[in-house]
Amino acid sequence: MPASILKDTFLESRIYFGRLLLASVIILSLLGVLVGRYSYLQITQHDIYKTQSDRNRVHVQSVPPTRGLIYDRYGKLLAENQPSYTLTLVKERVKDLPQSLSLLQALLTVSDAEIEKFNKRQRSRRPFEGVPLRFRLSEEEIALLAVNRYRLPGVEVKAELVRNYPYGELFAHTVGYVGRINEREQKRIDPVNYAGSHHIGKIGLEKKYQELLHGQVGFENVETDARGRVLRVLERTDPVPGADIQLFIDSKVQEVAYSALLGADGHSRGSLVAIDPKTGGVIAIVSTPSFNPNYFVNGISNKNYSALRDSLDLPLFNRSLQGQYPPGSTVKPIFGLAGLDYGTITPQSVIYDPGWYRLPNDERRYRDWTWAVRRGGHGKKVDLHQAIVESCDTYFYDLAYKLGIDNIHEFGSKFGLGKLSHIDLTSESKGLLPSRQWKRDNYRSPWFPGETLSLGIGQGYMLTTPLQLAISTATIASRGIRMQPRVLKSINGEEQEPVVAEVIELQDEQSWQVTIDGMRDVIHSIKGTARRIGKGAQYKMAGKTGTAQVVGIKQGEKYDEEMVAIRNRDHALFVGFAPLENPQIAIAVIVENAGHGGSKAAPIARKVFDAYLLPRLAKDEKK
Amino acid sequence: MDSKDFIRQMPLHAGSLVAGPTFWQRIHIDVPLMLLLLMLTAYGLIVLFSASGQQWSTLYRQGTFFAIAYAGMLIIAQIKMQMLRRWAPWLFLIGVCMLIAIPFFGTGAKGAKRWLSIAGLPRFQPSEIMKLVVPMAVAWYLAHRTLPPRFKYVCIAMILIFLPAGLIAIQPDLGTAILIASSGLFVLLLAGLSWRYVLAALTLLGASAYPVWVYMLHDYQKGRILTLINPESDKLGSGWNIMQSKTAIGSGGLEGKGWLEGTQSQLNFLPESHTDFIIAVLAEEFGLVGVLILLAIYLCIIARGLMIGLQAQDSFNRLVAGSITLTFFVYVFVNMGMVSGLLPVVGVPLPLVSQGGTSIVTLMAGFGILMAISTESKRITR
Structure with a gap:
């Protein structure tokens, strides 16, 4: 210490003591501030921060319910859920999306189309939700991803249940298919119940019974870390799985119907509907050509879809419900019944058939179908029975003219013609049973008598769906009790009550017998138009053939099958039921552009009758 | 003071009572300060284990630093002021x-x-x-x-x-x-x-x-100050740390969620949980009680430091001792203030608790100087 400086040690230590005292006061008060601050956070605001910290770590995750299964009437699976491994990306956790995608492309086969689809799906996703990139990963691909996991943050392999249709084409139109929920559907569905669901019924039963099959979503409270990784499940509400449903459809009969309808060349277009007249249950319902619904489940490729959409054969078109065809002669039994019921004719009344019909004061001749084959018509005395058996057009021209459009419309409606059947499937067409009112509304012109004649043989304006033909035939089979057609037999094993749509009461119940006798002899008599299918049958049938013109034939023109382009050829139709005494199945068959109903459509019906009835008859015999 | 006066006041045979310095004095250790530091070290290691995600390796590293730091402290304590x-x-x-x-x-x-x-x-x-x-x-x-x-x-x-x-x-x-x-x-x-x-x-x-x-x-420094004024303004940027640390502290409540049970820290919501923000882990797991215990230990250390300063005989020793102690308090206040959102975020660790070898060694060296001063004062008193 330099001696030149004189230090006042006493003063110094006094100052020092004072300053330390002050410092202590400041320290204590600042510590007080800290204690106050921590008390404020930990006591006063504890609840707020407790909630905040729980919100940080606890997240609600939805647990999608398992979709209900669809069985045929014998318990065969028509729609099932198969485990499938899907590659998904969570955008929030992917560091560099384009880089991850190109890495994935190098590892697995990921097409550009799949990446395009993936980008599209990004738009309708929820935050922190994985968006699928590839479906149906193989074991090998899963292993590859596992090895490269560290390079791919946010990339996950998810096991999910994916809908599968083991019968492929067979039930495409009826069971329909599910597909990924699109943006439009996203707005319509209940966001809570569908929180974990990715698929929704698009057509057919899958759409009709969507809510039933879907079930009720479950929830899980999970604890996640800051990176969003799930650590454990804190609480769980189990989902309620969708209901399993059973159909009236007999998949064996369906298979027979499908292959018979496709024909030997496998290219025939047409439809077949078979229903149980007692319950209205649909035994088989086929529309050919069909398509594989499995393609649609996770998004069909553009190429495949345009092939289906642009095909001239219209495989996506459900002919059974949407196809509207002129019924041709298949409606004659109904109009015969109408004649009897309105007293226009009796079973005994006869007409003279020269092979054509002419309205009074009209030059125009309405030809019978025999005109193209032979002259002279069906004979000099044709009664209702013969008119049905031989499908005499002249008889029904006369009958229709006498009945008049109003009666025809009134009576035909009772059989469900021109009306929605309210079957439990989607996009059904109404068909058309014309009336004066309809003509006025649509053509602004009155009804002409000549139009009634065309109507009498199921031509002209009249259009029916195969389903409507099957229903009207079933109504004849059950003698006036028209059931509402249904595909669904039971829900979770609970049988659904059949619904009666209409009960038709005739003036004379005997009229049913007269008509059915006629339909029987269409098959079981020498002159019947479908006599060839009666051969070797172990049961009796009743039916009616039809051949419907696709293009009109001008007056005086000769119809030549050879000359007419294939797609303008006549449709072959057949309706019928069996067994005669105790009808168990009623059928309508249409084969497009196939020609004659008796030769082209009726044999298909016979095969389906056999497939459905023979096992049952055998069982009855055993008893 | 005359030494004869002094002797006259002493009882006979009292020589053994005033006999030379104790063992601790001989190795220049201030026992109260040493005990407090050991308590703080133990408490700090317990918290660090939890904050580091229960990694033994972190604990070993920190333990090694402490060993070096205590050794350094002892060596510095031997140096003459x-x-x-x-x-x-x-x-x-x-x-x-x-x-x-x-x-x-x-x-x-x-x-x-x-x-x-x-x-x-x-x-x-x-x-x-x-x-x-x-x-x-x-x-x-x-x-x-x-x-x-x-x-x-x-x-x-x-x-x-x-x-x-x-x-x-x-x-x-x-x-x-x-x-x-x-x-x-x-x-x-x-x-x-x-x-x-x-x-x-x-x-x-x-x-x-x-x-x-x-x-x-710098921009990030401005950001930190702005964040302090309104943490909500930048929830994902610099505000995130403060939001999360306040959440951790607040959710701890009075008694805390329990050791290793803090969700904010264990699930990685709390950033920098083992370094500058470690007080949030302590507050979350041990609650306000744990915070008060920590503050009590700090307060005792500071009190001891000030006492050493008061007892020092010479200006240099006095000033150094006081400054070291008060700076130690600044550490505590700035760190706990910033983590709880009172002060802007500046890189100040929680003394002797946060992970980090350099700050531990420096702090303990400071305490070594305090001990040297304390030893010197006692010698002079004697």
Whole structure:
């Protein structure tokens, strides 16, 4: 210490003591501030921060319910859920999306189309939700991803249940298919119940019974870390799985119907509907050509879809419900019944058939179908029975003219013609049973008598769906009790009550017998138009053939099958039921552009009758 | 005091009672301070284990640092204060030179150069050494002047303080700069700096706030201050840390969620949980009770430090002891204040609890000096 400086040690230590005292006061008060601050956070605001910290770590995750299964009437699976491994990306956790995608492309086969689809799906996703990139990963691909996991943050392999249709084409139109929920559907569905669901019924039963099959979503409270990784499940509400449903459809009969309808060349277009007249249950319902619904489940490729959409054969078109065809002669039994019921004719009344019909004061001749084959018509005395058996057009021209459009419309409606059947499937067409009112509304012109004649043989304006033909035939089979057609037999094993749509009461119940006798002899008599299918049958049938013109034939023109382009050829139709005494199945068959109903459509019906009835008859015999 | 008077008051045969220094005194250890430091170390390690995600490796590393630090403390405690006082100006010069060298030879991360590598020595932060050297240098300068210091001396002392602090601030390392500046200023204040100067300085500080804000602070530093005013403004950026640490502290409540049970820290919602934000882990898991216990230990350490300062016999020792203790308190206050959202986020660790070897070694070296001072006072008393 330099001696030149004189230090006042006493003063110094006094100052020092004072300053330390002050410092202590400041320290204590600042510590007080800290204690106050921590008390404020930990006591006063504890609840707020407790909630905040729980919100940080606890997240609600939805647990999608398992979709209900669809069985045929014998318990065969028509729609099932198969485990499938899907590659998904969570955008929030992917560091560099384009880089991850190109890495994935190098590892697995990921097409550009799949990446395009993936980008599209990004738009309708929820935050922190994985968006699928590839479906149906193989074991090998899963292993590859596992090895490269560290390079791919946010990339996950998810096991999910994916809908599968083991019968492929067979039930495409009826069971329909599910597909990924699109943006439009996203707005319509209940966001809570569908929180974990990715698929929704698009057509057919899958759409009709969507809510039933879907079930009720479950929830899980999970604890996640800051990176969003799930650590454990804190609480769980189990989902309620969708209901399993059973159909009236007999998949064996369906298979027979499908292959018979496709024909030997496998290219025939047409439809077949078979229903149980007692319950209205649909035994088989086929529309050919069909398509594989499995393609649609996770998004069909553009190429495949345009092939289906642009095909001239219209495989996506459900002919059974949407196809509207002129019924041709298949409606004659109904109009015969109408004649009897309105007293226009009796079973005994006869007409003279020269092979054509002419309205009074009209030059125009309405030809019978025999005109193209032979002259002279069906004979000099044709009664209702013969008119049905031989499908005499002249008889029904006369009958229709006498009945008049109003009666025809009134009576035909009772059989469900021109009306929605309210079957439990989607996009059904109404068909058309014309009336004066309809003509006025649509053509602004009155009804002409000549139009009634065309109507009498199921031509002209009249259009029916195969389903409507099957229903009207079933109504004849059950003698006036028209059931509402249904595909669904039971829900979770609970049988659904059949619904009666209409009960038709005739003036004379005997009229049913007269008509059915006629339909029987269409098959079981020498002159019947479908006599060839009666051969070797172990049961009796009743039916009616039809051949419907696709293009009109001008007056005086000769119809030549050879000359007419294939797609303008006549449709072959057949309706019928069996067994005669105790009808168990009623059928309508249409084969497009196939020609004659008796030769082209009726044999298909016979095969389906056999497939459905023979096992049952055998069982009855055993008893 | 006449020694005969002293002897006359002593009873006969009392020689054994006043017999030489105790074992602890002989190895220059201040027992109360040592016990408090050990308590704090143990508490800190328990919290760090939880904060590091229950990694034993982190604990071993920290334990090793503590071993080195305690050893260093013991060694420094043996040094005579007279010697330290003689070295102080030279250490200061070397330190400043190294700080000047840093922009040219230094290394670092995140745009801040803080480390210096000299061949043959482990990589180190010169700024850490300055935490002890600056108060010693100021104390050295003031100790042989008449106190309270005159204006000229104050000015020179200010240069001694703000030259290194400024160099550190531009590294940039605002936290350390604040700690160093305050350690130097504490010396000045304890030396009896006139309140007029204090008042003038505060006025100047207020006036210079604007130019400092505009020209001197980096964007991330401005961001931190803005965040403090309104943490909600930037929830995912700099506000995130504060939101999460406040959530951790608040959700701990009175009794805490339990050791290793803090969801904010264990599930990684809390950033920097094992370094600067470790108090949030403690607050979450041990609650307000745990925080108060920690504060109590700190308070006792500070009280002991001040007591050592009071007992010191010479200005240099007094000033150094006071400054070290008060700076220690600044650590505690700034860290706990920033984590709880009272102060802007500056890089100040929670002393002896946060992970990090350098700060532990420096702090313990400071306590080594305190022990040296304490030993010296006792010897003189005797």
